[in-house]
Amino acid sequence: MNDFFLATNRSVRVNDIEVRQIQIKDFDTWAMHAESLKNFIKDQNHSDEILTGLFKAHGVQVISTMACVTDLNNESLVELAADEQGFKDLLKAVLLVNQTYFKYEKPKHTAKKQAIESTWFDSFQYLISAGHRHEDIMNMTYGAFDQYLKSAQKDHKNKLQYLSSVIRSAHHANTKEFKKFFEGLKE
Incomplete structure (x- = not known):
């Protein structure tokens, strides 16, 4: 579908x-x-x-x-x-x-076990932090829930990549270059 x-x-x-x-x-x-x-x-x-x-x-x-x-x-x-x-x-x-x-997914074996188990509440919180409401999540279909969760994870990774680039640029730039870069972000 x-x-x-x-x-x-x-x-x-x-x-x-x-x-x-x-x-x-x-x-x-x-x-x-x-x-x-x-x-x-x-x-x-x-x-x-x-x-x-x-x-x-x-x-x-x-x-x-x-x-x-x-x-x-x-x-x-x-x-x-x-x-x-x-x-x-x-x-x-x-x-x-x-x-x-x-859709069957083979269990992923990891070298080290997670210290904290993820729960449905963690998934809900992740979607809520991405702007969804609890009531909306409960009325989602499982397919929509799965896709929204994947989309929120992708968005989160993209934001982390962007922030990493900003931090690296700030760390390596001189004051004038950083000010120019920072002003460019405001536009």
Whole structure:
């Protein structure tokens, strides 16, 4: 899905069933079911064979994950599973619409462990310091949250590079050159 799909919280319809993006405010419920799907799929495609294996291995989690992003309850989804191809089409849509979550990233091994574990509050604070509001973050889709977080990190790195250049210029410049450089920043 493209950036505008994520940012505008769009959904898709499959046979008159709306498939939505998961929102951050519902993420705790979603993740407890969807994590096993993510780990099963990993880097595999969403072929019918993979989806059949996924449903056989994690049927309850598949149903519960789908219920989080459709208007169907668990019982309706179990009934829909009788139509195997229709059910797989709906499951493919759930995986596609929420592909940011299901994109499997191999854990990064670091030489030294972080002294302080990052939490969701750290991510929220990072976005808040970039100008977002808590209420807005909670209503973001997971895909938009992920992209805004990456964008804020990129902006932060760019600002650090810029500040490093300014510090280096100030350190190596004579008074006249630095004053000229500083005045140029005001324009």
